Amino acid sequence: MKVLFWLAIFFLVVVPSATGEGIQVSWSPREMEQGDILLVRVQTEVADTVVEGSFDKTPLYFYKEGETSFTGIVGVDMAAEPGPHSLKVMLKGRGVKPREQVFSVPIAVGEFEVQRLTLTKELVDLQGEILKRYLAERKKITEIFKQVRPLKLWEYPFIRPVSGEITSTFGLRRILNGQERSPHNGVDIGAPKGAEVLACNRGMVALAQELCLEGNTIIIDHGFGLYSIYMHLSEIRVKEGDQVARGACIGLVGATGRVTGPHLHWGVKLLGARVDPFALLRLGTPEG
Ligand SMILES: [Zn+2]
Known part of the structure; x- marks a missing residue:
């Protein structure tokens, strides 16, 4: 039940690959604004996967939450340019076909007093x-x-x-x-x-x-x-x-x-x- 709720809130993207194995990339919050914290979840199918990424030019660090699930965390500065920002996720490792996927993450203006x-x-x-x-x-x-x-x-x-x-x-x-x-x-x-x-x-x-x-x-x-x-x-x-x-x-x-x-x-x-x-x-x- 908790898992379903979680998936509903995360913005889920399934990236199909030529071999049929899919990786799932999701992030939260769905609607981001200046000053927010972005959590990126990556679900892979191979345990030995190394997950790397970046948000604009900032490298993302992923930590393991399970055999095949990884979470990365990055901040959106309070003065970040509103509009689309790029989230890049890269997979590599033993027995893993290296892959790279870029997503567009929109940042809205923070409602500051x-x-x-x-x-x-x-x-x-x-x-x-x-x-x-x-x-x-x-x-x-x-x-x-x-x-x-x-x-x-x-x-x-x-x-x-x-x-x-x-x-x-x-x-x-x-x-x-x-x-x-x-x-x-x-x-x-x-x-x-x-x-x-x-x-x-x-x-x-x-x-x-x-x-x-x-x-x-x-x-x-x-x-x-x-x-x-x-x-x-x-x-x-x-x-x-x-x-x-x-x-x-x-x-x-x-x-x-x-x-x-x-x-x-x-x-x-x-x-x-x-x-x-x-x-x-x-x-x-x-x-x-
Ligand atoms: Zn103060």
Whole structure:
């Protein structure tokens, strides 16, 4: 029953081949928009198959879910060009006729909110020492996100790191003093200072330090280029290199960095794409 439901939700494509054996490629969600996470399932008939692929120019990493079933995961950046994108699936391996299939996956514009703010110039523009520090921090973080650990550390489902109301949505377009700034690349969850922040899944701590704008920040590497980010913490309870379990307390909610009040900024990066953390929570569920 569950399997039928699953197939109904996935967009299923059966690729016939000359030898009569068919591979099945399906993906979810059916209607994708900017900031979504794309799950690609490939069902083959030969156990020794190696499945590879790409989404636009980003290589896809597939993990095995059964003898002949493989899942790949990739993010659609919040600013990805709306329109058709190409999903390529390649099969090879011992006793497998190498094959390649390209599918067109349409991406719709994300329905993001708009916020207009007026702030003093000092709060908007970074200068001098603080700018230098900011750029050095960006460099370090960019290097972290470039690493793709060829290992899936997570198990479904992902969990919300803290309960509370969403005070700022993902993709929110921020217009500061009439100028469009970078959109909000995470969700802000309003929670009291000192509330426990939980790891959304199993992973390895890639960064645990104070940053000039983001305050006390933790980045967890979940493998396959998937990272979760936690900002503005009042306290950090892990250190770089630590292994954390899903649901482990990694720190406490705070108001460190450039913020007006206590909240958790929770972000997710997947193979370089800024994706909606709530898309992670949907993975591995019937809607996923
Ligand atoms: Zn935020």
